[in-house]
Amino acid sequence: MTLFAGERGAIEREDVLAVVGDARVTGVRELTEALRRRDAAAALRAFDRLYREGVPLPYLLAALSREVSGMLGGGAGPGAEGGTSRFAAPLAHRALGSLSRVDEAIKGGSTNPRLVLERALLEICGTP
Numbered sequence: 084m085t086l087f088a089g090e091r092g093a094i095e096r097e098d099v100l101a102v103v104g105d106a107r108v109t110g111v112r113e114l115t116e117a118l119r120r121r122d123a124a125a126a127l128r129a130f131d132r133l134y135r136e137g138v139p140l141p142y143l144l145a146a147l148s149r150e151v152s153g154m155l156g157g158g159a160g161p162g163a164e165g166g167t168s169r170f171a172a173p174l175a176h177r178a179l180g181s182l183s184r185v186d187e188a189i190k191g192g193s194t195n196p197r198l199v200l201e202r203a204l205l206e207i208c209g210t211p
Contacts, residue, residue, distance in 0.1 A: 130143075155172060
């Protein structure tokens with residue numbers, strides 16, 4: 084952080100958000116790519132890292148949905164800029180359905196939203 088702040092010497096809130104924001108985007112792309120590969124272990128590790136960093140679940144759900152939607156069909160989504168491949172249509176539709184159910188569960192007052200999202204990640208990867 085000191086290097087990021089440079090000669091100003093003081094580290095400000097905006098400096099922290101700039102660095103953390105980049106980590107969030109990278110983490111979401113890592114998670115999205117793990118889902119595309121159907122690599123359940125990598126997906127759970129990426130999610131755990133984001134969760135421990137304090138990324139709010141609604142933000143994560145929205146970011147994942149945006150990444151998957153952007154990679155559906157013929158267009159390159161936001162993740163394509165970072166080298167992320169497109170999702171196959173059946174996997175993308177399954178992922179979007181799972182993420183929608185997680186969103187409903189969280190809004191409905193799920194007692195353990197983390198577990199709900201972890202189960203959805205496993206479902207997307209095809210892990211029973």
